[in-house]
Amino acid sequence: MSQSLTLKIARIEKEAAAVRTYWFKHRLDAKPGQFVMLWIPGFDQKPISIAYADKKEFALTVSAIGPATKHLEKMKVGDVLGILGPLGTYYKIPAKKKLVCVAGGYGAAPLYFATLEALQKGCQVDFILGARTKDLLLYQNKLAKTKARVHITTNDGSKGKKGLVTDVLEQLCASKKPFEIMTCGPELMEYGVFQIAEEYKVPCQISIERYMKCGTGVCGSCSVDPQGLRMCTEGPVVDKVLAKMIYEFGKYHRDATGTKIYYKK
Ligand SMILES: Cc1cc2nc3c(=O)[nH]c(=O)nc-3n(C[C@H](O)[C@H](O)[C@H](O)COP(=O)(O)OP(=O)(O)OC[C@H]3O[C@@H](n4cnc5c(N)ncnc54)[C@H](O)[C@@H]3O)c2cc1C
Numbered sequence: 001m002s003q004s005l006t007l008k009i010a011r012i013e014k015e016a017a018a019v020r021t022y023w024f025k026h027r028l029d030a031k032p033g034q035f036v037m038l039w040i041p042g043f044d045q046k047p048i049s050i051a052y053a054d055k056k057e058f059a060l061t062v063s064a065i066g067p068a069t070k071h072l073e074k075m076k077v078g079d080v081l082g083i084l085g086p087l088g089t090y091y092k093i094p095a096k097k098k099l100v101c102v103a104g105g106y107g108a109a110p111l112y113f114a115t116l117e118a119l120q121k122g123c124q125v126d127f128i129l130g131a132r133t134k135d136l137l138l139y140q141n142k143l144a145k146t147k148a149r150v151h152i153t154t155n156d157g158s159k160g161k162k163g164l165v166t167d168v169l170e171q172l173c174a175s176k177k178p179f180e181i182m183t184c185g186p187e188l189m190e191y192g193v194f195q196i197a198e199e200y201k202v203p204c205q206i207s208i209e210r211y212m213k214c215g216t217g218v219c220g221s222c223s224v225d226p227q228g229l230r231m232c233t234e235g236p237v238v239d240k241v242l243a244k245m246i247y248e249f250g251k252y253h254r255d256a257t258g259t260k261i262y263y264k265k
Pocket residue numbers: 035044046047048049050060061062063064065066067068069070106109208209210211212236253255256
């Protein structure tokens with residue numbers, strides 16, 4: 001059940017140059033893949049994936065890219081933020097299966113949370129973590145402390161294998177088909193993962209992010225073509241059968257005004 005709260009930032013961890021993890025001492029009862037609407041007083045409210053949650057605390061990992069998130073970056077321990085959540089759908093994690101997580105950018109955070117649950121359920125997890133360059137890789141240290149097999153890729157070869165996360169995914173699928181793939185990251189990366197999942201006939205769960213204003217299914221700003229599914233309530237996590245029906249997946253998204261923005265391939 002979702003809660004509407006104001007909470008003090010209990011701890012801040014620096015993950016990368018413009019990326020911070022904010023910890024809150026509160027039981028949120030969230031599942032991996034769900035998000036909160038984070039209200040940054042005086043600025044805006046933004047959807048942010050839940051990076052960790054247990055009975056005592058939860059965490060959000062935020063990349064400072066625009067006005068609201070850049071303001072958040074300046075906030076300190078003890079400052080108050082608004083939280084509405086948990087919201088949306090989540091990764092359905094089976095027990096005792098071979099899973100592959102494919103993450104890019106802050107997508108590492110919700111998939112780290114999913115990996116913890118999967119390992120607890122006795123799954124074997126291959127975690128493919130990618131970034132353009134080594135300084136942008138997130139959650140390496142956290143993942144290294146788990147029993148997941150971590151595969152790192154960078155576009156420029158500055159760390160791990162030079163290339164794309166999808167190169168490693170293709171190799172893993174070709175050597176031994178996983179039971180399921182879970183992905184979160186930039187949409188073109190997710191689309192590449194979806195295409196491999198289709199080719200190898202492996203089930204896949206994808207977090208499809210759209211511009212969200214309310215986060216609760218009222219405003220319709222995150223509706224996708226052609227069905228009008230709202231990604232804040234019928235998503236963000238969808239399986240590949242549903243993703244295939246979302247015509248705009250991998251092609252375009254809409255900005256705050258509803259204008260179509262085509263992805264540059
Ligand atoms: C379900 C969901 C979960 C998310 N989880 C996280 C997370 O864990 N960590 C994190 O750092 N960010 C996350 N985001 C993205 C985050 O909400 C945006 O980065 C944030 O809105 C940026 O706010 P801003 O005001 O700083 O910048 P803005 O001025 O709002 O945006 C800066 C740029 O990012 C683009 N943008 C903003 N939001 C989106 C979107 N949803 N889809 C496509 N483009 C967008 C804008 O068009 C603009 O180009 C998530 C988004 C969704 C929908």
